[in-house]
Amino acid sequence: MTTAKAEVSAPAATGSTNVRSGIEAPNAKRRKVAGRRTNFEMYSWLFMRLSGIVLIVLVFGHLLIMNVLDGGVHRINWGFVAGRWASPFWQTWDLLMLWLAELHGANGLRTVINDYARKDGTRFWLMVLLYASVILTIGLGTLVIFTFDPSMGG
Template sequence: MTTTIPAPRSPYARRKTSRSNFELYGWIFMRASGVLLVVLIFGHLFMNLVSGEGISAIDFAFVGGKWASPLWQMWDLLMLWLAMTHGTIGVRTIINDYAERDVTRGVLKVALYTAYTIVVVLGTLVIFTFDPCPTDAPRELLASFCPA
């Protein structure tokens, strides 16, 4: 039996595998979502802190007035979904790198995905079911567009 060794400068021959490109798509998503999150977060900070009266103006009426607009609902929703997904993929990568035993890795991933699901579902519900004009709230706390 003779074994031939390829020449050092010969092209690398890839083996045919049926693997998916999940890791590649995850890598691309992390880069794209990171750039988009920078834009979303700085827009959020500018709207909340710079364009108005600063942090002292952020109260129930401010949030009610902001979330009365579908633009800001979608802005905050996209920021929530992207930040949670971006963070979850990052923590999943850390778990895969540092958890040595399969059982530990599985438990940590179940806890991670459970926390992700709870935060995304509750955050989405808060954004879409938020009532800027509750009937039993004091008038001075309500937004200016609420009926008396």
């Protein structure tokens, strides 16, 4: 009975890159990037999980109150919103839902852009558009929640 030994090619044994495919061997030594290393991606991953759990509670609570209880959507009008936003509790609820939903979605889109935008220029401009839309949406939403004037309704 003979035992077959697996031969390891020279590039794989030394940990270099396969020139044809551009893929590094699993045991390749990583080159170190100068500067301080951050854990941004780990915190981003953790934020997605935690914000997703909180958003489930906030959104289902919102849907239950707005669409199911006390007559459903037929009772939603200016007076209902004015009465609801007169309470700091509901202002905080809606503000937290706005901020978490926007940041959760933006973080997901940031990941998609980083994964699929091939050119650096394309990635840059998509990120600029993403961050500008996030700032605009969060800014305007926060402004509306805090400056809402119930006396303007007719």
